[in-house]
Amino acid sequence: MQTDNRLFDDFVKFMNGAAGTVAGMAREAEGATRERAREWIGGLDFVARDEFEAVKAMAVAARDENDALKARLAALEAQLAAKPARAPKAAS
Template sequence: MSDRPRFFDDLAGVAGGAFSALAGVKEEINTLVRSRVDEVLGQLQVVRREEFEVIRELAANARAASEDAEQRIGALERRVADLEEAQTAPAHATGKATPDSGEATGWSGDSSAFPN
């Protein structure tokens, strides 16, 4: 009977060693699978999630900046149009000649004033 407890101790030691070995094999398999998946993904040129999120954020920032620039350009165009209108309005109201009317040069569009 004294051999029986020792047998169970040896059996428990072997089982514990087997579990340790299996855990090591599991880790090794995980490492091999992960490296193989990374290799395949690299060949397929697949983007990782983190990289995708960064690019998506950059695109959203660029879109917002573009919309802001469009609004600012629209406001500047309206301001330029208003300033041009304000500049030409006093000339028409006072009857003064503007460079576009032809009155400043004295030419009325009649080509008979030129000799042949």
């Protein structure tokens, strides 16, 4: 339904413009807030996710290597325990 009321049309245009302006201000405020948060968090001692994952992978590899060395040491100690002890040589 079309209206011939010019005042009402002007009011609707004004409100549409105001809504667009408020939406733009909200987007700008959100962007500024995000940027400030990034700056603040960037100053703290946080690590990036990829750096954390790399260190985590190295820790897993080190743990696996440690377990392998423990098993090797246990096998060598078992071999050493199975050998008869040698008598010390007498000094002349």
